[in-house]
Amino acid sequence: MWKGLFVLFISFLLLLPGIALGLTGEEIIKKVIDRETSNTTQARIKMTLTDKKGGKRVRDILSYYKKYGKGSKSFIRFLSPPDVKGMGFLHWEQPGKDQQFIYLPELKRVRRVAGGQRKKSFFGSDFTHQDMERREADADNHTLLKEESVDGHETYVVESTPKNLEDSQYSKVVQWIRKDNFIPIKADFYNKDGKLFKKLNVEGLEKNEDGTWTVKTTKMVNLLNEHQTVVELVEHTTNKPISDSIFTERNLAKE
Amino acid sequence: MAFRRTKPCPFFWALLSLIIAQFLHAQAFAEGTEVGGFLSSKLVPLFETTNSFQDSLEFRNKLYLKASSQPSEGTKLLLSGRFEYNGFLKGDGEGDYYHLSQVHEAYASLSFQNLDLNLGQKKISWGKADLSIVDNVNPPDLTELYFIEEEFSKVPVPMAQIDYFPGDFKVEGVFLPFFTPARFTITGRNWSLISPQLQDLFAGCGAGEAGEELLGGDYTALGIIEYPKDDIVSSSSFGARVSGGRGGYDFGASYLYGWEPLPTFYFNPDFLRQLRNQRGDLFDKLCSISALDVAAFYPLFQARPRRVNHAGLEFATTVEDVGIRAEVAGTFRRGLFTEDLEVVEKPLLQWTLGADYTFPWDIYANAQFVQMIVLYYPGNLFIIRQVNNSVVGYVRRSFYDDKIHPELRGMYNMTQGDFYVSLQLAYDWTDALKVTAAVNIIGGPWGSSFLGFYSDNSHASLQVKYSF
Secondary structure, three states: OHHHHHHHHHHHHHHOOHHHHOOOHHHHHHHHHHOOOOOEEEEEEEEEEEOOOOOEEEEEEEEEEEEEOOEEEEEEEEEEOOOOOOOEEEEEEEOOEEEEEEEEOOOOEEEEOOHHHHHOEOOOOOOEOHHHOOOOHHHEEEEEEEEEEEOOEEEEEEEEEEOOHHHOOOOEEEEEEEOOOOOEEEEEEEOOOOOEEEEEEEEEEEEOOOOOEEEEEEEEEEOOOOEEEEEEEEEEEEOOOOOHHHHOHHHHOOO | OOOEEOOOOHHHHHHHHHHHHHHHOOOOOEOOEEEEEEEEEEEEEEOOOOOOOOOOEEEEEEEEEEEEEEEEOOEEEEEEEEEEEEEEEOOOOOEEEEEEEEEEEEEEEEEEOOEEEEEEEEOOOOOOOOOOOOOOOOOEEOOOOOOOOHHHOEOOEEEEEEEEOOOOEEEEEEEEOOOOOOEOOOOOOOOOOOOHHHHHHHHHHHHHHHHHHHHHOOHHHOEEEOOOOOOHHHHOEEEEEEEEEEOOEEEEEEEEEEEOOOOEEEEOHHHHHHHHOOOOOHHHHHHOOOHHHHHHOOOOEEEEOOEEEEEEEEEEEEEOOEEEEEEEEEEEEEEEEEOOOOEEEEEEEEEEEEEEEEEHHHEEEEEEEEEEEEOOOOOOEOOOOOEEEEEEEEEEOOEOOOOEEEEEEEEEOOOOOOEEEEEEEEEEOOOOEEEEEEEEEEEOOOOOOOHHHHHHHOEEEEEEEEEO
16 A cells, blocks of 8 residues: 555656756756856946937946855946046955945045945946845745746746845846756846836857856846846956956056 | 136137047047046026125136056056136126146056056045045145035145055055145135135225225235245155955055145234234224225235144945945144134044945935044134034935936035035936036025135036036
8 A cells, every 4th residue: 555655656746847856946046156157257348228218328348257266256447438437346245245346536536335335226227236246045035936948948937035125126036047057048027016127138148168158148128217228248258367456446446 | 826817718718629529539549548538618607796706607617638548567657637718707797717727647657566656746535434534635626615526626746656555455655745735716716715705894894995906806915825945855745544454344544744735824913913902803803904004014914834744544334235434533733713813733633424325216325424623722713613513415316217316415514503505416418428507505604604704605507518
């Protein structure tokens, strides 16, 4: 009898959708966070902001990124437009502890950025400072909703809700994560009222020689004001040595 | 002052500026050389003119050009120039027009392994607070009081600056071989040290035409300003600062042996003696001395910058979503006026605590409390109390795809209940073209507060700024 029950149990498990047999939502998100990425990236980025009337504003950015153990450091400098040219931004990211600094050329001053400002728009774009930070997996509850094919790629659809609503600018984020490389290629962002208000799409994924992947184009659309931001990688190098001195206040203050 | 009177030629100036701007627009004229800057035009009408010394309308046109070049790794050259064409119209339509052209910053920067060396005329920033009380290396530009562009709020100074970076710290040394005065006018403009209201008082209270002429015209008819000689021994300044960060906390300490930003006015002792013999408050006493008597005391004043020592401590961190900044500053041998216009030397202790926070709806607020304490207070200082508490701050947010930027800014109680409130609305027409309209209200008790002397200068402004 026990043997019969065991066979029935196994048969039941096999009949369950692949979800239950595969990864959980949390495991998928952990794989997204832990996936192999380049140790360094140096890039020239073009950020195009488009309003609902089609008016465009373009920002040219020089960007550096380097891994430091479980953390990372990134540095960006605005090359244009003229009203923000020379402005710099430094981000030291460590698990559970982030530090951000901004350089204001007209004041010749480096300022530490308070956490509250991280929820603000990143220089007029549809991304916030917090969108560009790595969010720890255990900050949210993750649920695998389904599996779906997007543009010919099999994806996991994972819903993440913050454990502490105050800690996040979103009430819910739903991501479409490619099964083959664990890169989110689509995401829906819900505001605190539970309303879908931003949609992210990743285009032009490119595999590097070292096996890591580079996202060439990212588009974020704000559905409420019909504003959108396209971030394009104009040129980039990965895994080339970048001096630690790039990620210092000393460098930040050099226009 | 480097102002020169000239005939009005606004169209020529505007045309020339536009041609230069177009020519240089977003292009490098040599490999590794970048050029940028801005062209701005600002109209400033007063809400009301209450006396004949006020300019009822100011228009200020500025062209700022900046070129930087990096001829080799670790070497950078920067040259910037400032060109102005300004007009000041009285209520009767009479106008004064000035132009100014001067080098703003010009320096070479050399970087080595953990050492930076900067040589030339430049601006530097010390301190963490938005309104820093330890940032005293560059003198201020007071020609527009608080309403000047941030780029021009400080006067660049010739200096040698060495920055040494041992680990997470920065050790900075500055040597300023020559004295550089603050930018200001003594009389004649809305923001002069002797405000139009004060001029009007003197002109109307018995000084008569002679007094009006004296106070409305060139100050050299009244007294002498002596600046230090251009030799290193007698006019140089020097300072040092150590700053760094650990575990999310930023610290700094600085010392500067420098100059007070404005010259101290030492009045003729005979004049002061006669003043003491008069009755009433300071202004009654001043008014009771006739213009002819004033002229007899020539030089009525001898003004000269005073040596001063500044020491400062700085701190910044973030607590949750709040940014915190604090500074403490000690100023030794600061020259202060008594109510009898005598100069006394007193040490000042200042401290400030500021915080910024982003509220829901992306409303950014920044507030700062400043306390200034006059040590060994003599009991009869003009305007300044023993303990002076003031608050400064601003609130802003952006609308319409980050193109409209309303901002409310203000200061209260710098001296005895004075204040200014500024409501500003900026619109980014394009990334390069910004239009800003503002209403600036200034107030304070007359005769007992600093801004009280400028309380008739409340004004509106409209500025168009094209960056390239």
